[in-house]
Amino acid sequence: MSKRILAVEELMVSFDGFKALDIAYFELEEKELRVVIGPNGAGKTTFMDVLCGKTKPQTGTAMMDGRDLVKMNEQQIVELGVGRKFQTPSVFGSLSVFDNLLLAFKTDRKVWRSLFYTLTPPAKARIEEVAETVGLKDALPMQAAYLSHGQKQWLEIGMLILQDPKLLLIDEPAAGMTDEETAKTGRLLLELANKHSIIVIEHDMEFVKQLARKVTVLCEGKILTEGPIEKVQEDPQVIERYLGRSHGTRAEKAVALAGSGSHG
Ligand SMILES: Nc1ncnc2c1ncn2[C@@H]1O[C@H](COP(=O)(O)OP(=O)(O)OP(=O)(O)O)[C@@H](O)[C@H]1O
Ligand SMILES: [Mg+2]
Structure with a gap:
């Protein structure tokens, strides 16, 4: 249960x-x-x-x-x-992926102090583990500004999970x-x-x-x-009030966007 x-x-x-x-x-x-x-x-x-x-x-x-x-x-x-x-x-664009994760790890400290922290081996291992989870292990030394949009989202998810939230x-x-x-x-x-x-x-x-x-x-x-x-997809109310409208599949959205002449 x-x-x-x-x-x-x-x-x-x-x-x-x-x-x-x-x-x-x-x-x-x-x-x-x-x-x-x-x-x-x-x-x-x-x-x-x-x-x-x-x-x-x-x-x-x-x-x-x-x-x-x-x-x-x-x-x-x-x-x-x-x-x-x-x-x-x-994310902090001027900092490396590693330092962004480090900042999230040390939420109880002020930003400038945590940057000069000497890391314990378990802390470093944990950051690397999380980087691996979110697919950014190879990008650890990279400046966050140069990450793709997707990578920035994953970095932020990594920063979140370093705080070990239940929810x-x-x-x-x-x-x-x-x-x-x-x-x-x-x-x-x-x-x-x-x-x-x-x-x-x-x-x-x-x-x-x-x-x-x-x-x-x-x-x-x-x-x-x-x-x-x-x-849920077959629920007539959901079709009527949501799925039948602007938000369908990616392909449908693309068609809708093309139709409206927008490229957002
Ligand atoms: N701070 C606010 N003051 C006044 N109205 C607000 C505020 N925040 C949200 N609303 C209104 O409350 C409603 C719900 O907004 P909300 O942002 O939660 O929708 P959503 O489901 O997240 O939409 P979306 O899919 O566009 O992100 C909307 O009509 C929005 O305009
Ligand atoms: Mg919203």
């Missing part, structure tokens, strides 16, 4: 009277990898903002390890073991990635799910299918349905 790591109840966020999020119930098991999908503005990012303490809801609870995340500040939530990755990577929140990791990078990111998340619980937001249906895990569909702040992707 798996253990539950997160239980969310009656969670409501409103911005000036507009209900951005209205989740009756959501739960996540230990070492579960859950994919959250849904149209633009569905409240996906807002959900993560609440779980990491960035946004405070009007009502509701989000229980993890007997603590209510809603009542904690961002730092306390990090200390409890929640790691958040935002949509755009924020990882990852917002659209495959956005802007090539097909190959997307596939690699999928494999990485599946590997990380052996050690961490993960909630990942994603629009790319090929990626969602590759992960092949339980999917939660958010729409207008509410959970529309949950289940395996094959089931």
Whole structure:
């Protein structure tokens, strides 16, 4: 039997009277990898903002390890073991991949001090191990500014996992990635799910299918349905309110983009 790591109840966020999020119930098991999908503005990012303490809801609870995340500040939530990755990577371009990882490792220290730290062999080994996991071992001496977009995303995921979070929140990791990078990111998340619980937001249906895990569909702040992707995909409500719209497969998106004359 798996253990539950997160239980969310009656969670409501409103911005000036507009209900951005209205989740009756959501739960996540230990070492579960859950994919959250849904149209633009569905409240996906807002959900993560609440779980990491960035946004405070009007009502509701989000229980993890007997603590209510809603009542904690961002730092306390990090200390409890929640790691958040935002949509755009924020690595230090002027530093090497190794030093970026080192900074993440020494979160309790000021930046300038940690750079001059003498590393213990286990610490160095751990950084190398994480670099290997995220596919950046050969890139360790490289200046982060020269990494590809995909590599920067992986570096940021590496920085997160060095803090050993129990729960990882990852917002659209495959956005802007090539097909190959997307596939690699999928494999990485599946590997990380052996050690961490993960909630990942994603629009790319090929990626969602590759992960092949339980999917939660958010729409207008509410959970529309949950289940395996094959089931969710056939749900008439999901087709009507999400899949039938702009976010289909990568190929469909490309066609839509070409049609609109945009190359974003
Ligand atoms: N700080 C804020 N102030 C006011 N409205 C906000 C704020 N943050 C989000 N919203 C609104 O809440 C709704 C949900 O936004 P959110 O960013 O969570 O959607 P999303 O599902 O992540 O969308 P996307 O797929 O485009 O990333 C949107 O209508 C958005 O405009
Ligand atoms: Mg979002």
